[in-house]
Amino acid sequence: MSGPPDSHTVIGGPREPQPRGAKVRPGWPIDQSEAADRFIAAPRHLQNHDTRLWTLRQNRDRIAHGIEEWEELRELASQIKEHTLAHLDHYLEMFEANAKANGIHVHWAADAAEHNRIVHQILDEHGARSLIKSKSMLTEECAMRPYLEGFGIEVIETDLGERIQQLDDEDPSHVVVPAVHKLRADVAEVFSKTIGTDPNNDDVHYLAEQQRETTRPLILQADAGMTGCNFAIAETGTFVVCTNEGNADLSANVPPLHIASIGIEKLIPRIEHLGVFVRLLSRSALGTPITQYTSHFRAPREGGEMHVVLVDNGRSERLGMDEFWTSLKCIRCGACMNTCPVYRRSGGLSYGATYSGPIGIILDPTFNRTKYSALPFSSSLNGSCSNVCPVKINIHEQIFAWRRVMAETHEIPLMKQAMMKAAGELLSSPALYRAAVSGADAALRTLPKFIVYNRLNTWTRAREMPKAPDHTFHDWWKANREKTEVQP
Amino acid sequence: MRVGLFVPCYIDAFEPEVGISTLELLERFGCEVDYPFDQTCCGQPMTNTGCHAEAAATEALFVKNFAPYDYIVAPSGSCVHQVREHLTAVDQTEEVRAVRARTFELTEFLHDVLKVDAFPWAEFPHKVGIHYNCNSLRGIGLAQASEPNKPFYSKPLELLKKVRGIEFVQPSRWDECCGFGGTFCVFEPGVSAKMGYDKVSDHAKAGADYIVSADSSCLMHQKGCAERIGLPLRFIHIARILNGARQ
Numbered sequence: 143m144s145g146p147p148d149s150h151t152v153i154g155g156p157r158e159p160q161p162r163g164a165k166v167r168p169g170w171p172i173d174q175s176e177a178a179d180r181f182i183a184a185p186r187h188l189q190n191h192d193t194r195l196w197t198l199r200q201n202r203d204r205i206a207h208g209i210e211e212w213e214e215l216r217e218l219a220s221q222i223k224e225h226t227l228a229h230l231d232h233y234l235e236m237f238e239a240n241a242k243a244n245g246i247h248v249h250w251a252a253d254a255a256e257h258n259r260i261v262h263q264i265l266d267e268h269g270a271r272s273l274i275k276s277k278s279m280l281t282e283e284c285a286m287r288p289y290l291e292g293f294g295i296e297v298i299e300t301d302l303g304e305r306i307q308q309l310d311d312e313d314p315s316h317v318v319v320p321a322v323h324k325l326r327a328d329v330a331e332v333f334s335k336t337i338g339t340d341p342n343n344d345d346v347h348y349l350a351e352q353q354r355e356t357t358r359p360l361i362l363q364a365d366a367g368m369t370g371c372n373f374a375i376a377e378t379g380t381f382v383v384c385t386n387e388g389n390a391d392l393s394a395n396v397p398p399l400h401i402a403s404i405g406i407e408k409l410i411p412r413i414e415h416l417g418v419f420v421r422l423l424s425r426s427a428l429g430t431p432i433t434q435y436t437s438h439f440r441a442p443r444e445g446g447e448m449h450v451v452l453v454d455n456g457r458s459e460r461l462g463m464d465e466f467w468t469s470l471k472c473i474r475c476g477a478c479m480n481t482c483p484v485y486r487r488s489g490g491l492s493y494g495a496t497y498s499g500p501i502g503i504i505l506d507p508t509f510n511r512t513k514y515s516a517l518p519f520s521s522s523l524n525g526s527c528s529n530v531c532p533v534k535i536n537i538h539e540q541i542f543a544w545r546r547v548m549a550e551t552h553e554i555p556l557m558k559q560a561m562m563k564a565a566g567e568l569l570s571s572p573a574l575y576r577a578a579v580s581g582a583d584a585a586l587r588t589l590p591k592f593i594v595y596n597r598l599n600t601w602t603r604a605r606e607m608p609k610a611p612d613h614t615f616h617d618w619w620k621a622n623r624e625k626t627e628v629q630p
Numbered sequence: 631m632r633v634g635l636f637v638p639c640y641i642d643a644f645e646p647e648v649g650i651s652t653l654e655l656l657e658r659f660g661c662e663v664d665y666p667f668d669q670t671c672c673g674q675p676m677t678n679t680g681c682h683a684e685a686a687a688t689e690a691l692f693v694k695n696f697a698p699y700d701y702i703v704a705p706s707g708s709c710v711h712q713v714r715e716h717l718t719a720v721d722q723t724e725e726v727r728a729v730r731a732r733t734f735e736l737t738e739f740l741h742d743v744l745k746v747d748a749f750p751w752a753e754f755p756h757k758v759g760i761h762y763n764c765n766s767l768r769g770i771g772l773a774q775a776s777e778p779n780k781p782f783y784s785k786p787l788e789l790l791k792k793v794r795g796i797e798f799v800q801p802s803r804w805d806e807c808c809g810f811g812g813t814f815c816v817f818e819p820g821v822s823a824k825m826g827y828d829k830v831s832d833h834a835k836a837g838a839d840y841i842v843s844a845d846s847s848c849l850m851h852q853k854g855c856a857e858r859i860g861l862p863l864r865f866i867h868i869a870r871i872l873n874g875a876r877q
Contacts, residue, residue, distance in 0.1 A: 175820065179820040206779055209779065213778055213780065481777070483806050487824050519813075519818070522811030525775075526768070526806075545680030549681045549683075550682075554681075559684075562676045565676060566681070569670045604820070604822075605854030611646055614646055615637045619667075
């Protein structure tokens with residue numbers, strides 16, 4: 143949360159309603175562009191979102207550029223991850239053996255459903271009716287919260303941003319700052335309806351304090367606690383959780399039962415590798431040297447129990463994809479989101495998926511190819527995401543590759559493909575092409591069709607058309623430079 | 631040195647002056663320049679949309695047109711990026727690989743191959759902001775982008791510094807994408823236009839009279855955006871300045 147602490151009023155008239163995310167229609171691709179247009183139509187939200195995330199990107203630059211060996215660190219991190227992924231079976235078994243030796247119960251989940259069943263079973267065996275948890279994108283991916291709530295188990299998010307999103311019944315819009323798309327006034331409204339704060343008070347300290355007051359008792363009374371995992375270390379069978387609010391420590395240590403959900407790509411071989419990632423993670427995410435808390439979990443506390451659930455949920459399949467397996471290197475820092483000019487102007491919820499922004503575009507189609515078939519086109523392919531990625535994932539090249547996969551598997555609209563077929567035929571025939579663009583007026587009619595392939599003229603909706611000059615370069619060359627052959 | 635001049639479709643149709651400036655500039659430095667008459671396009675509109683199969687015939691035509699030359703030069707980093715990095719729908723024969731490797735963007739050709747040290751005829755007494763097309767910047771390295779911890783360089787800037795009377799202004803987000811993005815500008819028109827408005831506003835705020843770029847496609851989009859929101863900015867391709875255009 144940021145902003146002046148004592149500003150209770152919104153400048154510039156009545157409150158701007160928060161734009162909501164992508165519309166989900168079963169069987170239809172998510173239309174990110176439609177949701178983005180609604181986000182852009184909310185100028186205060188747009189400006190706040192763009193500014194906050196651009197500030198994170200600038201902070202990241204400042205701190206990363208202060209480290210001489212930054213680019214070497216990125217390369218090293220990339221190599222460690224690629225090595226681990228190439229020997230994942232080996233390191234997973236090593237982790238399992240060492241974790242068991244530490245007294246941790248280890249479970250394996252092939253997919254989201256199995257993960258949720260395992261967690262429920264553990265809770266059930268302990269008679270647990272309430273679960274406090276720290277932030278975990280994996281549990282979002284598994285839709286665990288609604289599953290457990292279906293059994294009457296109360297789930298309480300303890301990360302502030304995540305709690306805001308839970309109370310608003312909305313998915314997180316960013317992997318690190320889940321409520322970054324909201325204004326203070328939006329939070330004040332959510333809290334007034336859910337935890338009874340003053341709807342007219344959007345002071346950040348007031349809101350944070352009220353949230354703390356209402357959540358603390360729930361934390362103290364919880365039957366079980368859950369965390370995610372940033373890094374799982376094979377040689378020690380331990381795992382590390384990085385937070386800024388200390389809420390993972392509360393979630394793990396207050397109740398007697400600790401469950402950690404761990405995606406199988408979180409493995410790193412040795413404790414000495416951890417330093418490389420810890421140096422990169424928070425610098426890339428927020429532009430800070432390190433998260434406030436880097437908590438190591440090794441064994442259950444005396445009288446307590448510790449369980450880890452190792453989750454595949456499509457990761458093994460992704461590992462087998464030649465062009466896309468390196469997306470498993472991701473450490474969920476969100477730097478690609480912060481830098482993405484499209485994401486900053488459309489909001490994470492416009493992607494209609496657990497993972498949004500550039501990394502989301504390349505992960506989401508592995509979960510549901512048709513639903514996320516249009517996402518690879520929600521990118522200008524500018525490449526900034528790949529440049530900030532601390533583990534050197536070639537994100538924009540994978541977005542480009544996903545476009546090809548979508549076209550090859552007929553997941554792009556027929557009209558788009560038909561247009562490209564026509565363009566390909568025109569552009570591969572000099573005679574047809576020249577006939578089409580002969581004379582500038584004709585060019586103006588034809589060339590914009592590459593752009594204006596659909597019935598709505600999307601170019602002129604927001605921009606002026608270029609003016610056609612008197613002649614093409616081609617005509618000029620013909621008139622001025624072409625060597626005329628003299629006939630005998 | 632035989633140079634094949636590639637004039638991308640947007641430049642052919644909308645900015646023939648950029649093609650003429652490129653031609654004259656190369657000739658001033660002693661290149662024997664030819665314009666293969668049957669040229670059309672590099673195939674980018676199709677591959678950018680994922681339709682690689684649909685681009686194959688256009689790519690084959692490109693290779694056929696340009697195979698005879700020592701160098702292929704185009705006043706468009708974006709199209710050169712397509713040829714160098716993405717011209718892959720055709721079989722990668724020796725000829726295809728040679729054409730791809732010999733294709734250069736104009737400013738890198740002037741900077742790296744011809745190693746030009748002066749443009750005695752060039753004078754441009756205006757404040758300019760430089761715009762880098764993202765494929766030119768992060769794809770083929772015309773300049774060092776802001777993200778990596780690496781020393782800054784800029785080939786277009788090095789060349790422009792040799793122009794008399796020119797002044798440079800620096801927008802705050804100098805290498806943020808302008809939102810053109812090829813077919814992105816029609817698939818995501820709202821975000822694309824908003825990015826364009828922000829880009830031209832940033833240059834105007836920095837005090838630019840002109841936005842100069844090595845890519846006409848971005849400039850066409852930005853010009854349309856500036857006109858729509860009523861900013862009195864002017865736009866010019868770098869080839870024209872280096873060839874002596876005064877405005």
